[in-house]
Amino acid sequence: MAIACLVLALVVSTTDLSSANGPPKISGNTYQRHIAKLGKNTRLECPVEADPLPLTQWKKDGKNIPPGETRFKVTPDGQLRIKEVQMNDAGNYLCKATNGFGHININYTLIVVDEEKGIVKENDNEYLQSPDEDLRKAGAAPSFIDENKMKHKVLLRPVGSSARLKCRARGNPRPHVQWYKDGGQPIVDNEHSHPMWILKLHDVKEMDTGKYTCVVTNRLGSINYTYSIEVIEKMMKKNKPVLIPPHPKNTSVVYGGTASFQCRVRSVVDPHIQWLKRIEDSEDMENRNSTISVKGQQFVVLKTGDLLTRPDGTYLNKLVIHRATAADAGMYICLGANSMGYNFRSAFLSVVPGEGSSYAAQPDTTSSSTNNLPLIIGVPSCVVLVILILVIFLVQRRRRCNTTSGGLKVQRMPVPTHDKDMYTNPYNANMLQASRDKLPKSTPSIDFYSDISSVSRSQHNHSHQHVQYSY
Numbered sequence: 001m002a003i004a005c006l007v008l009a010l011v012v013s014t015t016d017l018s019s020a021n022g023p024p025k026i027s028g029n030t031y032q033r034h035i036a037k038l039g040k041n042t043r044l045e046c047p048v049e050a051d052p053l054p055l056t057q058w059k060k061d062g063k064n065i066p067p068g069e070t071r072f073k074v075t076p077d078g079q080l081r082i083k084e085v086q087m088n089d090a091g092n093y094l095c096k097a098t099n100g101f102g103h104i105n106i107n108y109t110l111i112v113v114d115e116e117k118g119i120v121k122e123n124d125n126e127y128l129q130s131p132d133e134d135l136r137k138a139g140a141a142p143s144f145i146d147e148n149k150m151k152h153k154v155l156l157r158p159v160g161s162s163a164r165l166k167c168r169a170r171g172n173p174r175p176h177v178q179w180y181k182d183g184g185q186p187i188v189d190n191e192h193s194h195p196m197w198i199l200k201l202h203d204v205k206e207m208d209t210g211k212y213t214c215v216v217t218n219r220l221g222s223i224n225y226t227y228s229i230e231v232i233e234k235m236m237k238k239n240k241p242v243l244i245p246p247h248p249k250n251t252s253v254v255y256g257g258t259a260s261f262q263c264r265v266r267s268v269v270d271p272h273i274q275w276l277k278r279i280e281d282s283e284d285m286e287n288r289n290s291t292i293s294v295k296g297q298q299f300v301v302l303k304t305g306d307l308l309t310r311p312d313g314t315y316l317n318k319l320v321i322h323r324a325t326a327a328d329a330g331m332y333i334c335l336g337a338n339s340m341g342y343n344f345r346s347a348f349l350s351v352v353p354g355e356g357s358s359y360a361a362q363p364d365t366t367s368s369s370t371n372n373l374p375l376i377i378g379v380p381s382c383v384v385l386v387i388l389i390l391v392i393f394l395v396q397r398r399r400r401c402n403t404t405s406g407g408l409k410v411q412r413m414p415v416p417t418h419d420k421d422m423y424t425n426p427y428n429a430n431m432l433q434a435s436r437d438k439l440p441k442s443t444p445s446i447d448f449y450s451d452i453s454s455v456s457r458s459q460h461n462h463s464h465q466h467v468q469y470s471y
Contacts, residue, residue: 023102024050030106035135036085038114046078046095046106054078054097061091087112090121111135127219133173141221142171151309154228156268157204158339165199165227167214175216182210204231232268240341241267244314248334248347254354259321261347263334266314271338273317275302278331294344299333324351 028047036042046056056078058065065072071083078097082089090112096105112121118129122139133139144150145168157163169175177195179187189196201208213226232239244264253259265271276299279291291298308316315336321328329351335344 022050024048024054024097024099024104026104026106031136032107033109033111033136033138035111035113036082036089038085038087038112038116040085042082042085042110044080044082044093044095044108044110046080046097048078048097048104048106050097050099050101052099054099054103057096057098059094059096062094085112087114087119087121087126091123130173130219132218137172139220140170140172142169142175142216142218142223144169144216144223144225150225151311153226154230154313156230156232158232158269159205160203161269161339163201163204163229165201165212165214166197167199167216167225168197169216169223171216171218171220173218173220175218177214177216180213180215183213187212201229204229206231206233239268239338241265241271241336241338241343243334243336243343243345245345248319248332248345250348250350252350252352253321253324255325255351256323256354259324259328259349259351261319261332261334261349263317263319263336263345264310264314265317265336267336267338269338269340271307271315271336273307273315274304274335274337275317275319276300276333276335277302278333280330294333294335321349324349326351 026047027049028045030045030047034042034044044058046058048054048056056074058072058074058080065080073081073083075081078095080093080095090110093108093110094105095108096103109122113119113129113135114121115129120127120129120135146166150166155163165179167177167179169177175195177197179196179199181187187196187199199212199214209229209231211226211228213224215222215224217223242265244266248261248263251259251261261275263273263275265273276292276294279298279300291300293299302319305318305320310316317334319332319334329349331346331348333344333346335342
């Protein structure tokens with residue numbers, strides 16, 4: 001009986017150990033920033049699970065909470081409850097859950113808000129509460145958005161035109177932006193109440209020339225950016241875009257490779273850059289939706305990439321051609337235009353076959369068909385001509401054979417005149433009659449398609465018979 005009890009105890013102990021989950025684990029959502037209102041009660045949770053149950057310990061700013069602090073209480077499920085929150089309760093709190101397998105820490109930042117005075121205390125910092133600040137997120141100093149688009153510091157504008165100066169920024173609290181001209185009085189926007197992230201200048205005049213600075217601030221910092229605008233009274237024709245040589249320039253690419261052209265433009269105002277390709281085949285023009293005429297030649301309008309601004313104030317645009325084929329070869333034009341006019345430069349692209357490329361292995365079916373055309377027409381013509389000559393030859397040969405055959409029949413029957421005694425001799429006359437009776441009634445005709453040699457042999461036999469009959 002004692003042995004049975006011991007075995008049962010061991011089984012129970014083993015079962016308990018096997019069901020243990022190990023060290024504590026977080027069991028729910030945690031928000032590391034906790035907002036509490038001054039004078040109100042709040043609580044910080046420690047959502048962990050473990051088997052065996054963990055022991056929970058709380059610290060504030062790295063120190064244990066004094067046991068005699070009556071406003072702080074740790075509940076059996078590990079929560080820290082704070083009664084009648086005070087401003088000094090703001091700080092960093094840590095919950096440490098421990099069991100025999102290990103421990104886990106959960107950190108909190110407690111932020112105390114005095115709604116009556118509009119004061120916020122975070123750690124040791126007190127500041128006025130801002131409606132543009134999200135206290136659930138950490139504070140952040142201002143930083144510009146899309147700063148790459150703000151590199152064009154110097155702007156030239158003709159009289160009567162407009163300008164847009166961008167100064168977008170982010171931060172927590174949401175930053176405030178203010179514009180200044182030449183470091184003087186702030187520029188006030190009477191049309192809009194929201195922050196002037198974009199300063200718009202309409203119908204500019206010479207007096208609008210100057211430096212425009214945006215200053216972006218929040219409680220954690222400040223940043224600024226300055227534009228320089230020059231208003232030109234009269235834009236002359238010489239102010240149309242200038243394309244800086246040597247681009248675009250002639251280039252070549254291996255079939256299937258990537259080719260690129262670039263175009264650099266100098267312009268006093270923002271230009272529009274467009275790439276064009278000359279249409280080599282007039283029939284292909286009917287299939288194009290967008291074409292223009294330049295110097296009497298038709299060009300197709302290509303898709304244009306982003307216009308980039310260089311530090312020297314010029315503009316750059318690139319045309320990239322991927323997987324080049326023979327159809328991509330030809331003339332390309334970079335066309336730069338602004339309100340004063342336009343200019344353009346051309347370049348040629350050559351597509352060359354590469355080693356082992358499908359382009360090099362492909363025959364020119366058009367030129368092959370053209371080169372083989374005389375052969376295709378000539379061979380059948382020669383065959384027909386030979387057949388006609390052969391037919392004419394055979395027909396004429398047949399006629400000659402028929403004529404010869406008729407002559408032989410006439411020559412076989414009569415007896416030569418110089419042998420007159422043969423007719424008068426009864427013996428010879430009887431022998432001749434007997435020989436005539438042995439001859440066939442009719443002479444066989446010659447086959448039109450028979451061999452020419454057989455016809456010759458027939459003539460020879462008839463001649464031989466004639467000789468025998470002559471004697």
